[in-house]
Amino acid sequence: MNPMAEHPVPEFDAVVVGGGPAGSTVAHLLAKAGAKVLVLEKETFPRFRIGESLLPFSTPIFEKLGVLDEIKARFQHKLGAFFTEEGKEANRKVVFAHGFKKGYGLAFHAKRAELDEILIRAAERAGAEVRFGWKVASLVKNGAGVEGVRAIGPDGVSHEIRARVVVDASGRVALGARAEERVIPDEALRRGALFTHVANAPIGEGETEGDIRMVVFDHGWWWFIPFSDGTWSVGVVTDAMPPGTTLDERFDLLVESTATVRERLKDATRLMPVQAESDYSYGVRQIVDDGYVAIGDAAGFLDPIFSSGVFLAMATGEKAAEVLAPVLARGGRVRALDLAPTRNSRARGTGNSASSSWASTIRGSATPSTRTLPSAPSIRR
Numbered sequence: 001m002n003p004m005a006e007h008p009v010p011e012f013d014a015v016v017v018g019g020g021p022a023g024s025t026v027a028h029l030l031a032k033a034g035a036k037v038l039v040l041e042k043e044t045f046p047r048f049r050i051g052e053s054l055l056p057f058s059t060p061i062f063e064k065l066g067v068l069d070e071i072k073a074r075f076q077h078k079l080g081a082f083f084t085e086e087g088k089e090a091n092r093k094v095v096f097a098h099g100f101k102k103g104y105g106l107a108f109h110a111k112r113a114e115l116d117e118i119l120i121r122a123a124e125r126a127g128a129e130v131r132f133g134w135k136v137a138s139l140v141k142n143g144a145g146v147e148g149v150r151a152i153g154p155d156g157v158s159h160e161i162r163a164r165v166v167v168d169a170s171g172r173v174a175l176g177a178r179a180e181e182r183v184i185p186d187e188a189l190r191r192g193a194l195f196t197h198v199a200n201a202p203i204g205e206g207e208t209e210g211d212i213r214m215v216v217f218d219h220g221w222w223w224f225i226p227f228s229d230g231t232w233s234v235g236v237v238t239d240a241m242p243p244g245t246t247l248d249e250r251f252d253l254l255v256e257s258t259a260t261v262r263e264r265l266k267d268a269t270r271l272m273p274v275q276a277e278s279d280y281s282y283g284v285r286q287i288v289d290d291g292y293v294a295i296g297d298a299a300g301f302l303d304p305i306f307s308s309g310v311f312l313a314m315a316t317g318e319k320a321a322e323v324l325a326p327v328l329a330r331g332g333r334v335r336a337l338d339l340a341p342t343r344n345s346r347a348r349g350t351g352n353s354a355s356s357s358w359a360s361t362i363r364g365s366a367t368p369s370t371r372t373l374p375s376a377p378s379i380r381r
């Protein structure tokens with residue numbers, strides 16, 4: 001048998017599935033290190049995405065990607081968070097500059113349509129090839145290992161694209177994990193979220209302009225995220241979704257049932273129909289294989305209460321690039337063993353020990369009977 005027919009020569013060092021923050025970070029850093037990288041993104045940018053309030057730990061990664069100045073100039077600066085508990089006088093203010101490690105005082109609130117476009121264009125400038133409107137239908141496998149992807153181009157034609165490694169950054173689609181039945185739903189975090197953008201929401205007493213505002217109530221919590229153009233992202237995460245024929249109707253019922261929120265939104269105008277996500281918390285049993293690694297949400301996702309998703313997406317993208325770049329430079333196939341340092345990086349929150357504290361704090365905030373104003377666990381970079 002001709003070995004070349006069995007293992008055709010890869011066209012790319014790395015194919016990245018998805019051009020969100022995880023995909024653009026890994027593609028950028030691998031291309032910068034000299035690898036031949038292709039990003040396949042099923043949508044065309046700019047496109048709406050939820051996940052608009054960032055953590056200060058993302059800021060050094062923006063700097064590494066050369067986009068920090070643009071982000072500083074365009075987006076609302078976020079200096080902390082303001083938590084209120086419905087029905088009580090209590091509130092808690094978190095100021096990043098006081099609480100986190102020195103040098104992590106500044107974060108941002110960003111419309112993801114804009115942020116994700118900045119990140120993917122920077123990856124292109126670094127040398128990655130980016131194809132929009134390309135949907136990866138499946139991974140190409142040979143024996144135990146992954147050798148590429150099958151993808152449908154904008155013309156509807158299916159193509160097989162070979163690569164030495166496939167980086168799965170497909171977000172909560174979790175392409176590889178779902179195909180292999182490796183997704184473990186988090187039963188303790190079964191919740192739904194409704195969200196929209198609004199104009200004309202006031203800044204409350206004692207709040208700093210750039211704070212994210214969170215209102216905690218018996219069955220969940222609300223977020224109010226201010227953008228630099230004066231509009232807001234408003235959303236609710238709850239384990240008790242009211243009935244309603246439309247998402248807007250359900251959202252209205254939840255607004256009405258929470259006095260603090262009703263008051264805040266009394267003069268607000270909705271700028272887009274309410275959107276929804278549900279049962280989005282899950283783990284992934286195995287995130288590396290021969291020729292394959294999953295990063296960002298494709299490697300697992302927990303409730304968004306601490307706004308950690310984009311940071312973890314970028315941090316796992318950064319970690320994967322760090323591990324993959326020397327392996328790709330060496331030549332030959334990429335084995336699961338080569339990827340061992342990334343194996344638990346998502347679960348551990350950037351490859352450190354923060355995982356269990358994130359997970360248990362998030363789960364603690366899910367139980368109404370133990371409802372408290374949450375404080376974020378610490379994270380070490």
Ligand SMILES: Cc1cc2nc3c(=O)[nH]c(=O)nc-3n(C[C@H](O)[C@H](O)[C@H](O)COP(=O)(O)OP(=O)(O)OC[C@H]3O[C@@H](n4cnc5c(N)ncnc54)[C@H](O)[C@@H]3O)c2cc1C
Binds near residue numbers: 053136297
């Ligand atoms: C209700 C809610 C609120 C949230 N709020 C926040 C927040 O305030 N702050 C925060 O940091 N995070 C938040 N998150 C989390 C955040 O949305 C994600 O963690 C983050 O977007 C993960 O980035 P990613 O790059 O892994 O995936 P994504 O941003 O989802 O990007 C994945 C990309 O892959 C593409 N793709 C998918 N399948 C394919 C395919 N088959 N072929 C080609 N392309 C494909 C998609 O089109 C997409 O562009 C929230 C999540 C939820 C559910």
